[in-house]
Amino acid sequence: MCQHAVSRRDFFGRLALGSMAGASILDLAWRRAAWAQAMSPGAPTDLFEIQKVAEGVYFAFARPQVLLNCNAAIFVNSADVLVVDAHSKPSAAAAMIAQIKQQVTPKPVRYLVNTHFHWDHIQGDAGYRDAFGKDLKVVASDATKKLETQFSQARLRESLDPHGHVTSPPHVPALLDEARQKLSAAASPEQKAQFAEQIRQLESYEREIRDFAPVLPTVTFAKTYVIKDKAHDLHVEFHGRAHTAGDVVVFCPQKRVVATGDMIQGALPYMADSFPKEWPKTMDSVASLDFDFVAGGHGTVAHGKQRLTSQRNYIEELATRVEAGKKAGQSLSEIQKSMPVASIKALAADGYGDLLFPSRNEAAMQAAVDTNVEHVFNRLGQS
Ligand SMILES: [Zn+2]
Ligand SMILES: [Zn+2]
Structure with missing residues (x-):
């Protein structure tokens, strides 16, 4: 990331995108609004909003935080539960587990x-x-x-290092530095409270995650892992490389x-670890499944397949145009x-x-698209 000199502004632009890890820089405006709402008196403090999608299937929408959490999908089987994805820190997972117990x-969770x-x-x-011990299967x-073995701990360590890039x-x-500068320049009590809360969240995350060691998957597979339950069947499937290799x-x-992780989602695709030429084909393969949500x-x-198609076309257009530019020597x-x-x-x-x-x-849209173009440029031809 740091092979070229970047301006401070550019750096923070990238930071914002990195911190969303798949979401759009423009969502920062949305996050600010949601943030203000979350800080208002009487606002819910739960990290997630749980919505029923179908009988025995729930979606946990992650409310905004300085360091985002991903959403989760929850499938309730006849005797146990399957959860898709585990957020950015163990305490967020613990909050999710508590909400599942209370609301679902x-x-x-097996x-x-x-x-x-x-x-x-x-x-x-x-x-x-920690909650479910050795009975838990991480799939x-x-x-x-x-990739978890190779990158998770190394990237996290660099993200906490003052000299990391x-x-x-x-x-x-860098985020703490930025929030502290904003706090010292804040004029209104609301702004002061907002930046103080951001600092609190960042410091608390840093304390919690400092000793992180990945809990590696205990069940892995090349193509398909099927759970046949009385309630329903669950197919965990690899359809090809896309947002990442796995x-x-x-x-x-x-x-x-x-449930699709970041391969198909509702924010700007994050492309720094992606396979831009293969991603649309992988989405086509997923699109051939018979689903409504x-x-x-x-x-x-998302209800229906329109969002999938839109995202697919965006990635294909970027990959095609960037590849043509590269071939022309641009x-x-x-x-x-x-x-x-x-x-x-x-x-x-x-x-x-x-x-x-x-x-x-418009400026933020262009910055977000430029970052996608940069990532596609870097990823084309990667094996
Ligand atoms: Zn993500
Ligand atoms: Zn991702």
């Missing part, structure tokens, strides 16, 4: 699926292991286990729901200049741009 079912190796989906695994693809996980010392989905044919790792639940910045937001057809079609960028802030 007293049955124990299966935890890691859809992929990113920090905001696996750093909470230990919360599940992932072979590739995800390999990683952007995913977000660089905590993404899996959890498909429940009887309830017509698929998509529970993604970020954003809201530099990254030349390609970025040739791809203004207004020229990207997939963003204009079927409300996809409005979904990703509800505030329509």
Whole structure:
């Protein structure tokens, strides 16, 4: 990330994207609004909002935090529970477990699926292991286990190091520095409270995650892992490389729901570890399943396949145009200049741009697309 000199502004732009790990920089405006709501008197303090999707299937929407949590999908089996993804820290997983007990079912969680190796989906695994001990199966693809082993601890360590340059996980010392500067410049009591709360969350995360050691998957597979239960069947499936080399989905044919991690989700795709040419084909394979609801790792639940198609077309358009620019010998910045937001057809079609960028802030939209273009540029040709 740091092979080229970057301006401080550029650095913070990247940080913001890194901290969302798959969500849009524009969601920062949304996060600010949600933040204000979360801070208001009488606001719910739960980290997640649990929604019923189908009989025995729930979606846990992650409320905004300085360091985001991913959403979870919850499948209630006849005697136990399967949860998809584990958030960014064990205490968030513990909060999720408490909410499941209170709002969904007293049955124990027996299966935890890691859809992929990113920090905001696996750093909470230990919360599940601590609660359910050796009976818990942590399920992932072979590739995800390999990536977790290779990257999780190393990237996290760099994200806590004052001299580190990683952007995913977000660089905590830089975020703390920024929040402290904002606090000292804050004028109103509301602003002061907001930045003080951000600092509190960052310091608490740093304390909690300092000694992180990954809880590696205990059940891995190349293509498919099937759980046949009296309540329904659950198919944990690898359809090909996409957002990472190891993404899996959890498909429940009887309830017509698929949980997709960050391969298919409701925010701007994060592409730094992706396979941009293969990702659309992998999504086509998932799209051939018979489902009504998509529970993604970020954003809201999607009804139907429109959002999947929109995201697929966006990734394909980026991959095609960046590859053509590269073949023509253009530099990254030349390609970025040739791809203004207004020229990207997939963003204009079927409300996809409005979904990703509800505030329509053009500078931030361009920054977000430029970052996607940079990641595609770097990832094309990676094996
Ligand atoms: Zn994510
Ligand atoms: Zn991810």
